[in-house]
Amino acid sequence: MAAAVIAGAVFVLTGCSAETNEQWSRLGLPEPATEETPLIGNLWVGSWIAAFAVGILVWGLILWAVVAYRRRSDELPTQTRFNMPIEFLYTVTPLVVIAALFYFTVDHQNQILDTSEEPDVEIGVIGQQWSWTFNYLDEDVYEVGTTTDIPTLYLPVGQTVEFTLDSPDVIHSFWIPSFYMKMDVIPGRTNSFQVTPDRQGSYSGKCAELCGAYHSSMVFNVEVVSEQEYEDQMQQLRDEGQTGEIEAPLRGSYSETPLTEAGGEQ
Template sequence: MRIPRINQNWSYIVSCGALLALAGGWFALTSGWLMPVEASKESVQIDDLFRWMLGFAAVIFLGVQGVLIYAAFAFRRVKGDNGDGPHIHGDIKLEIFWTLIPTVLVLYLAIYSFDVFQQLGAGSPMWGGHDHGDAGLPRIVAPIDKSAVPPLKIEVQAMQFAWIFAYPSKKVEGMAELHLPVGQPVVLEMKSNDVIHAFWVPEFRLKQDVIPGRTTNLSFTPTRPGKYQLRCAELCGPYHGGMVVDVYVEDQKSFDKWLTSQAAVPSATRLAQLPDLATTAGYPVPAATTPVLRSDQTLAVVRHLRSQGQ
């Protein structure tokens, strides 16, 4: 039986394709060091999407650079040859190849991204102001498991330059630290007092704009106990960089203990014990020795704004 011989050019192409696929897979699987720790259930889905995108990007980058390097050496000018190269116009097979492959990759990533977007419930609308009724379009929200632990509702108030938290079901408000029970779904109802802010905790892989005049919902489930930082990711004024507060993810017992201790202290008493801050143009200014606004200073910001009737 005669075995057909494989064209040498095709063997090179297949070999290069296999090497590119292996390189892309290696980049994707070893990309964990590029990201912060995964501290929420949603972060796993985001990181998986990121790995796929990085793998495809690595294959495309290495493939293009490989062709450029090969062409630079294989088709370099021969000494003494000052003529022009052959004029080639159009290659249907090549044009189909470099159109079809990117189209397939982009469609795959688009569908995958939309699926993750839908599972996270990121398409649920922000509401506020006037209700215009149902436009006939289904809302893109994550399915709710009624048998699961009910979500903890937390009200978030953003202002220049502070984050204020309230736990309405626990009757605790005016908090400058965000405490979350590990493993329990959380729903944040966020409002802004002044300008656009953005809720961003890198370890949760969540970033959401907080817009004046609207209530923005954000849901997630913290899974890793620890201390993290919430930063404003939207330039909101001269002290934007100081709009940082601590986020604590802890076990249910520690969370309940913290809530009980805070509920026992009147909000007015807690605010009265904090130091005053100097003000410039109506806004509190941190001390020169303090690089950012911390939790105690955040509450002083609230006290100042309340004294101004804001």
């Protein structure tokens, strides 16, 4: 039976594409697109390895107990009130596993959320019902999305980008799956994080928080491009008159005052 299972697994895997096999090695994560993704990817894969190790140990002990202590006669086995080695094992082992996972999680989290480095590009993100606004703060231009007009976020490859996240209405969540990073966008609180895209290409972004009736419309495109293409896109926004900074109104005034451009209503 074991040989049949192994043969079947090999048959299935050999029929997969190289891309699918790579995704299997990442345990379902998409192809990474930033310098920070190994921090999250390694923690993800390591956690699964630890989970499988614990599962194999538990299943092994269960099967061993089933076989070694199976019923052999009608004689009642010796009854004991406790077994110190076993009780010590199932008390200490979970503590060791949890302590190790906690240490690596906190260590990676501190590195992922570190914003002490001076960014090359600063982008203000506003999550509003139900789309996204991107302020390119260094370039003094912006792009506003709607439920029918999906916005596109442009990022220069190889440069550190700092996102600052704000919301005028409800809690959203800014998520680019290929960046292995998402963060809540909370009214009255500005969150931020940094990434350095290291692979040009087109990616998808979305809201990962159920935020209302048109939550499914909160999607956006991401284009990681060369520095020259990035500058060309910024110039195009200027040519279209999308200059200045869009500001999110205070919570509670959103229904009467939509997103406002510094200096006048938008």
